[in-house]
Amino acid sequence: MHFKTIPIIHGNRLKGIYVIGQNMTELNRYRKELENLYHKHTLILNSIAEGVCGIDKHGNIVFWNPAAERMTGYKAEEAIGKASHDIIHHTKKDGTPYSIDECPIDLAIQDGKTYHISEDIFWKKDGTHFPVSYTVTPVLENGAVVDAVLTFTDITELKKTEEFIRTSEKLSVAGQLAAGIAHEIRNPLTAIKGFIQLLQFELDEKKPYLHIIESEIQRIELILGELLVLAKPQATKFTKSDIGVLLQHVTTLLETQGILHNIQIITKIDPSLPLIECDENGLKQVFINFLKNAMEAMKSGRHIFIEAQKKDEYSVLIRFIDEGCGIPKEQLEKIGKPFFTTKEKGTGLGIMISKKI
Ligand SMILES: Nc1ncnc2c1ncn2[C@@H]1O[C@H](COP(=O)(O)OP(=O)(O)O)[C@@H](O)[C@H]1O
Ligand SMILES: [Mg+2]
Known part of the structure; x- marks a missing residue:
């Protein structure tokens, strides 16, 4: 109850008091409900x-x-x-x-x-x-x-996802195109190459030209070879593999080339790495691309470090560290786009293919 008192004054004298009593049960209930509602709304606005x-x-x-x-x-x-x-x-x-x-x-x-x-x-x-x-x-x-x-x-994250989808779409279109181009060009190219080799026996004085033609054809073959890796509807086979062994394998493959350029490859692979469910051939291709880039970026007498370690329960971190020229900041975002290369004899496909894999 809430009481309100009103004095009754007659003349200058207090004659009595009105007491008005009000049942507050309802009012208190409304007040409580209002407070609750306010509390809930604040909670919602604060937590969304x-x-x-x-x-x-x-x-x-x-x-x-x-x-x-x-x-x-x-x-x-x-x-x-x-x-x-x-x-x-x-x-x-x-x-x-x-x-x-x-x-x-x-x-x-x-x-x-x-x-x-x-x-x-x-x-x-x-x-x-x-x-x-x-x-x-x-x-x-x-x-x-x-x-x-x-x-x-x-919407930062949303935009990143959209960009990711756009690039993967571009990559798959590039893959389909590559398949077509590579197959169409490779066959006539093989025929031409055969004829040129035949001609070399007969046209002695024109040989320098033939060499140029041949080396240009070799370059086209190189590009086609890389495109085909991208295009092949690869029979990817996922097996549980030892990443350490894979890395050693690739290192051995490229070691002779390293020795030729006086580049030493040093591996530091955590022996306790778990087996990884992966496509071995695909991964090898990626490792080779990275190692080749590292070698091509360096002068002789330097080192490449390959490190592999467990990152967390679900991932392994593999790093290829070279002592080469590095990559200028403004080039970073172009790397991996089809045909972007800074090398005279580069194809600009290595990293794109690695990404695709
Ligand atoms: N380890 C590296 N050091 C310096 N630059 C690199 C390295 N790896 C890649 N790059 C840069 O990325 C470009 C693209 O590489 P890639 O896609 O493999 O094509 P390519 O090797 O045929 O040029 C290279 O031309 C080079 O400029
Ligand atoms: Mg490369």
Whole structure:
């Protein structure tokens, strides 16, 4: 019960007291329910992975949940009271300013419509940006906008996955093309090569030209050979194999070439490596490609280190470390694209094929 007292005054004298009693059971129940509801909503807003930002009709932030803090680096107390456009949406990806007139967040407040933007960028406190998809929903009261809610998701991972799918698609198209080209060209090439070898016996004074032709044909064969590895609908056979033994095998294969260039291959393989379920021939091809690249990047008298160790319960880390020229930063993203090579006699297919495998 809640009691309220009202004195009854007559003349200047207190004549009595009204006591009004109110049963508070219902009211307390409503209050509790309201508190519960508030608690639940706060819990939801605090725990969801999406950034949630409340914006008033002037474009200023009035609410900022922990996910928004995490994504942008702005704490709630730093964001609240500022214009959302000014802190997270001021500049386009190309560096030009984002005018408030074309900002969907502001538009939603102006025209009372919901806007969904599947790809844009938001800015962080540290001056970097991240890709987002976001929705602005105006909150209407009697037909007038009073607030807006902006929800946003960081789509960095999504974009990475999309990029991965795109490259794998490109690779499989490259594989199909390669199959066609390689088969079509290889047969006539073999015939031509045979005739050239025959001619060499007869045309003595023209021999230098024939040599050039022959070495060019050899180069084409080299490219076709690599393309065929890529194209073959390989009968990949997965067996439990000892990676250490595989690596030793490949090292032995290339050791003579190393000795020729005075390059020493040093292996450091953890003897306790578990057996790995893999396609041995495929892996060998990858190891050879890496070792060849390492050798080609070095002058004589240097070392290549091959290290293999258990990384965690499910993976093994294999490293090919060379003392060669290294790879300039700006080239890194081109490496592995078909035909990208910096070598005079390179094919630019080794790493792409390794990736494919
Ligand atoms: N170990 C390495 N050291 C320096 N550069 C490398 C190394 N491995 C690969 N590269 C670079 O990557 C390019 C592509 O390699 P790859 O696909 O094997 O083709 P290729 O060896 O025929 O050029 C090379 O031309 C070279 O510029
Ligand atoms: Mg190579």
